[in-house]
Amino acid sequence: MTSQKATLIGLVAIVLWSTMVGLIRGVSEGLGPVGGAAMIYSLSGLLLIFTVGLPDIRRFPGRYLIAGSVLFVSYEICLALSLGYAATRHQAIEVGMVNYLWPSLTILFAILFNGQKTNWLIVPGLLIALTGVCWVLGGENGLNPGEIISNVATSPLSYLLAFLGAFIWATYCTVTNKYARGFNGITVFVLLTALALWLHYFLTPQPAMIFSLPVIAKLFTAALTLGFAYAAWNVGILHGNVTIMAVGSYFTPVMSSALAALLLSSPLSFSFWQGAVMVCVGSILCWLATRRR
Template sequence: MPSKHNATLIGLVAVLLWSSIVGLIRGVSEHLGATGGAAMMYSLGTLFLALSVGRTRVRAMPRRYLLWGSVLFVAYELCLSLSIGYANTGRQAIEVGMVNYLWPTFTMMAAILFNRQRANALIVPGFLLSMLGICWVLGGDQGLDLAGMLANVQDNPLSYGLAFSGAVIWAAYCAVTARIARGSNGVTLFFALTALALWIKYLAMGQAAPMQWSAQAVLYLVLAAGAMGFGYAAWNVGILHGNVTVLAGASYFIPVLSAALAATLLRAPLSLAFWQGASMVCGGSILCWLATRTAGQRKAAGDAHSAAP
């Protein structure tokens, strides 16, 4: 068993790994296709998880958790990977990733609405600030520009719609599993089911473009699968044995870290307005988190992040 300090550091590694996901998924999709690349990524990620976490003890898990956890987890991962893969440009992939990072705010809202999580008045400005931040990001270089935001979304409604749906689905996953999981962790099984769903979709497409294999494609694939698989494994160690408060707080900075890494990896320069919007998303999420950090509510606030993506 790692010490609490070391477990917290391992959990923080997960934050860094997940921050690289947007850029890496986009790199995989550019070489192997949105669906085929995602299928390969989750297949390899399942292997990495099995090696680091071990096999899933299906019989020991509550049946409701197996059912709803599987459905919601697979649905979220499909939304995440395909929204980034279907983006038209690297800049759009980063914007799509930012929309997906509404999940911390939505998770806190779900915990309040469905799990009776107590919160103070900060929850209202936190939610509004997160939504304003997304509008600021989608407005383009002009910042808050409703016409520009609408034109941006209309350019690729599928990607933006999938990203937003994914944020809502993950909030539902966290709210549901916090109530019915009973300490179980089926992430390895859920990864395998995600890979299976993607392979079925890939084969059903029939005339899908062939995967363009190269040394760079393999590198992107290994890094993306490792970031996903080992990220979940590291987060699990941190949540179980580390400082949940530190990890929950650090997770709210993933949007900014993710945008910075993706912009570098994809060579997609981002405007000042984008960074302003990204900061608002982070700030709103932090306010929502602080709204639940009342006395006696520490465990409940941490539970909402026990399965952070």
């Protein structure tokens, strides 16, 4: 497979991912945060068995298998539960925006750990992206510390999980690119995520799953989307241009927010869109920091 084709496949994953905030939240409202996520990843894992296949993990580099498994499972649990535990649908979209710090962090980690060349633009890029997230959390008042604290205090676990998830996913991308050596463990990683979520579901008190036609439709849509998205993303990371894929992902905050607002019937304020654009601009500056000489 050529690098150009692999990169294009990776970009398709970004489009698919843009629907996930709305879909995961929709499923969690009927099946619960943990139960809904467990169902999504179980179905996605089954899909990947038939589309990607089960690899022979004995051939995997040890660092990739161990670090990749831990990081992937940790990230997926952080993302799914951050959306499910959000107090409202609007807050779930805000939590999704916090998670979109990862493109900037991916570039930063590539610089710190993979020897990526950079320049001074990385500093304003990171600051603008972080400011954009804070702007979103400030609600109608934009960058207002009091409003940010008050907003986060209503559902601190959701925001903490999303923030940690951004760092974890950036680390996963860095580790995969450095240690995978062309191996693709996505099927194993998704199945491990499902297993971890089911263990959490059965070992802790959880709300009953309430199935309805809308929830079932969102469940199967989310599972199909997630399965194909991660299969495509891993192809891009393993064989494509990670920097170009990161550029494409910089526009995900806007696409994801628009689709989530549509799926969840939750209109967003002008201040929210200002913050979303700032996250995109900051991420693009981070990319430019690696391109200019």
